[in-house]
Amino acid sequence: MSQFWRAVQWWEEWQLRFLVLASLFFQYFLFLAALLRKRRIPAWFRALIWLAYQFGDVVAIYALATLFNNHKKDEVAAGIRGHLDTLWAPVLLLHLGGQDGITAYNIEDNENWRRHLLIAASQIAIAIYVFCKSWWFDDTRLLRAAILLFVPGVVKCLEKPWALKNATVTSIIDSSDPQMMLTMEEKDDKPAKTLEDYVQAATGRVKEPQKEETPDEYFVNKMNDEPYHLFVDLSHPYSIRLKNLEIMAAETGRDEVHDRVRLFLSRGFDRLYTKHKASYGGVLRAIVVFLTFVDIGLFQESRRSTYVPADVVVTYILLCCTAALELVSACVVLGSGLPLPDDQIAQYNIFGYLARNKKHWTLRHLAFLLGLKDHLDHLWCTTPPVPSRHITELVHDHVYGGWKDYIDADGVRHVNDDQNKETGSRTGIKAVDYYHRFNDSRGQRTLEWENKILLERSSATSMTTPTPTPQEPQPPPQLHSKPLGHFERSLRRPFDESIIIWHLATEFCYFDHVDTGGDAPQHSRVISNYMAYLLFVRPWMLMPGTRRGLFRAVYLELRKMLGDKKSEWEGGDEGTDKKKKMKVPTRAMDEIARRIIQKVRNPPKRSAARPRPGRVSADELVRHAWDLAHELMEFAKGKAVEIEENKLKEEELERKRMGKPEDVAVTIKKMTEIAISAKKEGDDKMWEVIQSVWVEMLCFSAGRCRGYLHAKILGNGGEYLSYVWLLLSYMGMETMAERMQRTELPLDGDTGALVTTLDLEDDDDNEQAPEDPPRKQASEDPSGTTATSSAAAVVPTGSGAAVVPVVGNDNNV
Template sequence: MGFWSDVQWWEDWQLRFLVLASLFFQYFLFAAALLRKCRVPPWFRSLVWLAYQGGDVVAVYALATLFNRHKKDEVAAGAAHHLDTLWAPVLLLHLGGQDGITAYSVEDNENWRRYLLVAASQIAIAIYVFCKSWWFPDGRLLRAAILLFVPGVVKCLEKPLALRNATVNSIANSSDPTMTLSIEEDDGTLPTAMDSLEKFVTAAKRCVEEEAKRDPPLFFDDTMNDEPYHLFVDLSHPYSIRLRNLQVMAAGSGGRAEAHDRVRASVSQAFDRLFTKHKASYGGVLRAVVVLLTFADIGLFQESRRSAYARADVVVTYVLLCCTAALEFVSACVVLGSGLPLPDDQLPQYNLIGYLARTMRRPRVRHLAFVLGLEDLVDWLWCTAPPEPSRRITELVHDHVAGGWKGYINSEVDYRRFNDGRGQRTLVRARSGGDRGVDDAVERLERSLRLPFDESVLVWHLATELCYFDHVDAGGEATRRSRVISNYMAYLLLVRPWMLMPGARSGLFRAVYAELKKMLNKQDTPSQPPAVEDDEEAGKKKAPPGAMDEIARKIIRQLRNPPAASSGGAPRPRPRKAAAAELVHKAWDLAYDLMEFSKNKMEESRKKKVMEVEEESKKTGQPVNLSKEKMGEIMISAGKDGDDEMWKVIQGVWVEMLCFSAGRCRGYLHATSLGKGGEYLSYVWLLLSYMGMETMAERTQRTELPAEGDAGGLVTPSDPEDDDDGDEPAQQQARGAPSGTVATTSVTKAAAAAAPPAAVSGAAVVPVVGDDDIV
């Protein structure tokens, strides 16, 4: 008896619970929409997805329950069931969703036909219910239902239409008239029409040089900047539009200072078009009408004969109408006001040594996560460091591109070399031109840039950490920025490899982690030196076990003093078959070369300072004073100069790698990432486009490179054996027995021109952004 009474109770209260649950989902989605542009934890995004899907399911189920109730009892329902007819248009409003979360992902936009079918079927059910109960005994209640029914139907149909408006085909077919005009009918309001890259490069270089002397305009008057979502569907801008963007981005110091804010606003506008209704021109009018009608319904219901209905239904109706009216009012204020908040512009940080330190402190947690299949989630949590602000990084990218326009790009070939560079230009600038030691160190650094890009990123990431922990408190601001970009690129490799580079392998990160862990688990041999000197260099206070600096010092000590293979002390050869071990040794070779570069720069600075002291003494006629204290000051200053130069090189290489990765990511992938909080790589990608650089859309449509361009951009080893890591034992002992080699390259224009472009593989091609005679 109790069971059937519970069933009967559920039959009576089922619809009331469903409409209140639908209301709850709408409030949660409204709050979640305000946070969608921010970087939130994965569990919260899972809740947003469940609410996005569950809100529609609950609204549909409530309408179906309402349909069944009126179908079963068309006459006997009486006045007690007339009140739930007023809930049908409110459920249609809920089914229309929230303005700030029309689509959860880009794929939802492509499924607009399914949402249209659902909306049409639910509108038909609501019309059926309304027709069955249109003869309200109370005329005020009838007018309230009619007033709310019309906007409910309109808003329900608005969602699939908004989804259709954000599809790739819809955006591609709705090209801006200015874009078409600039190509076909130039009326003089745009820059002179350009039909070749050579003309664009010439005009862009002159534009940057002229605009750098002017003050920036108060507003960004480029119409394409107001519609940046064209880039997110891989539509490239014509040269005239790209030149107009460049004029604003390069205008004086203001262009650099405002670059980050302009790009951030563009990302926000693209998000609004792809995932919300905020770009709809009629949205504000519809929201105002809905707000007025919902409040009018509350007034009409207040004056109706409420005593004729069940008390529970009256309470639910009050809650439903008042809460819906409040939600629509706040939503209308957001639409008519400033809109949703700006997107998150921070750089997530993943650090290989930091991840290693956490796993070594809590090995049982790692093992339990592996057993439960939650290893990826633990990796995400343990690799993550507090995000860093990105404004300074944006300024570095702006300076890099502006410097290329001013000091390097002079032709179409230079333009493509610059876009294909991933650190070569920084290394070319680092050459001293006179100091053989510096030039040799730079030549060895260039070898790391010939690796596949994902391997190069991982090698430079580990080398940056080794240099950081070996040179504590050196480099200043360049050190911090270098590590920020390094950790972000490691994050892309592990979490977003498809955005880092097509074909990037996220497994490299875990493979190198396993290799470092195996290296640290080895027992120290008696021949290894103690770690006292390293502890003194790192600081006065010894780090706790498992700390990052202790882990890094152990890795450096192990790589600097590898275990001997025999009693004779001969260095153990590098394992050829272990790719992860090879990458670790290459990272140490790179770190060693960077530190050697720092030492050479320090010696160069020391000589220069000594010469300055001698010249100053000659001018004053006093004897040269190079006391012990004076030489100590010179050595300290020269050491700081050497470290600064090393970190400037590391920072420059990372900036070029960041631009290289951003320019090779499809716009569609950037659009997909926006639905998950966005990536800073999209900021760099938009900035490159606005400053006239080549993105994936332009690169895929470029014509065949001229012979001169191919010849000038290729570097191949002069001897195939150069790629084999076969240093002489004496060289290995001189470098603390690391396993790297000195790369020697020799390329001439004639030899490069003789090789057909199609015969050069992608893995062997390395762009060099420097003078041909230097290479």
């Protein structure tokens, strides 16, 4: 029993030393962790960062509480510690202020700034108490050192809750810069007041960019420094958005877009999770660094021989390491800053998921027993992440082409209406409607373009065909590329079902077709795997109402199609030979894909039972995906036949023009070369269509994820979807606020316009308010409160191609 009490006494004597050293260790770990948080780091290391973030404050608070108790017991007067711990209190306040690069671990921590402020106030009070108890100490040099470090310790301790408050949603909303908005509006000769003006000005600037050597320096600095307004779904005024578009589309070019967007996200991360926006931050850091080194000198000149040797060593370690940490931290923050965020694209492939689960069934079974199977699926992707620069360039080209070629800048585009072909009347569609339609497209623009080409070729073929005689009726012109029916139906389904269908179709086309070696197949699979990753791991970012269970249901359906026994997937029964279970052959992804393709190509006879109401059949999704893939492959074959026929005609015309005799051997050789080349071009065209659809789906998903979710995911390493979302915003696409406020009626005004009040010198209480302008009649102003009920029932003209009847059940609505 005496040994126990000795251990207790030893701990009471040494616990404060251990606590201050532990607090120092946590600060060093948090400093190193802050350099890595923007990257895609392992989950176990991110868990360590969270523990260090929590224990860093706990240990500092516990150490200050121990100091308070020691001084309350008058242990200093008894000679146990000899007033040396008076110098530890302001250092602990510096530790409680935390590191500059990690003020918040999650976005929700910013909303708890009041709690951090209360903790800081209580700990400052304890430090003041400890300081006052040692005020009459004889060692004046030690007292001066404590005084010099006490003031910056208090300020830095209060800086953390101040930085947290500045990163709250309310603070960001209230922190808009009216001076920048007014400056941009004054520089704009023709400011856009309505959406129609903005769309027309934007298309004009894309087609004919203004010739400026460099963008306005003031604006570029603000553009780099204030992307965080988008994280609370705040839109910029049209004048600023036009300047953004001009810089991103004209000045920057596609080669620099990725780096600029990456810098924007880094600035947003700094505002939300660091002390980047704290005023007086640079001055405070310089003062803290200077005073910590001054304290080391004062402690060196103090009466160190009168103190406990262990306390002297701890004080030296505490002061020197804290000074070095503050110096390096100040150099990082005031210098180049924290590293840029990760720009990798996560990958999740359903066939790779099948192959992985078959190979590592033991690990999955253990995770299932521990209740960690879903957590394992989230953390363990089937394919390593890949760089995203080329995908960003595809998105840039997609948006730039939309402004330049799809959205009509002339105001009205006339399209023939099938119902009015006989009368020759036309339907006028405004450029704003095409702007909305482009933002709502998730593959319809690609389908519209391909159908337009087919119709043009059909019309050209009909015009070149001779008029048939009554005796010999001419058959209709034969087109090798048929209308894409399954293509259109796949886009009419709910968005999450479209994702899983196109993901399967992309894999079917990839494994059933020879890879041509181009970039389009690789880019298509990268985006396809990333969208599958969002569906399975981050469904709340893909789109509101996304059903994560679709991926799991299709996986179970594919596993059933493979016909493997349950023992091969889940470890088998007790009677199964153990060696046989451990030697289950590992199938590669292509083998599994080819087996599934064989199954869906030759489906077994099934009963005519339909899924219950309110449910989606996974078998239907898989077979719809195969029908889509088959249609795309037939589309490629049709393109190849057309290309081959055109090349053979050109070759025959060239031979006749040159007057060369027909050589059978040479002709066969050329025909073979033309056939091979045509097949490759047909496959390339198919992959270009698939790639275009995936780019549209990626943009569609990015535009429908709230800015708050993008801000939240930044704290966990970020997602590539945030790159696309930010690029769309800076290239003038419709923001979340505009989409939510889009009405059936014409919208007057700018959703991001600055709201100003009268200047103070013009505000006279005795002056009467200006009279309101005369109200228009209800028929003239449908947006007013006096609009008639018939005006409220107007059908929207810009609903976009994505707003179509849904096939099947849609649980997303």
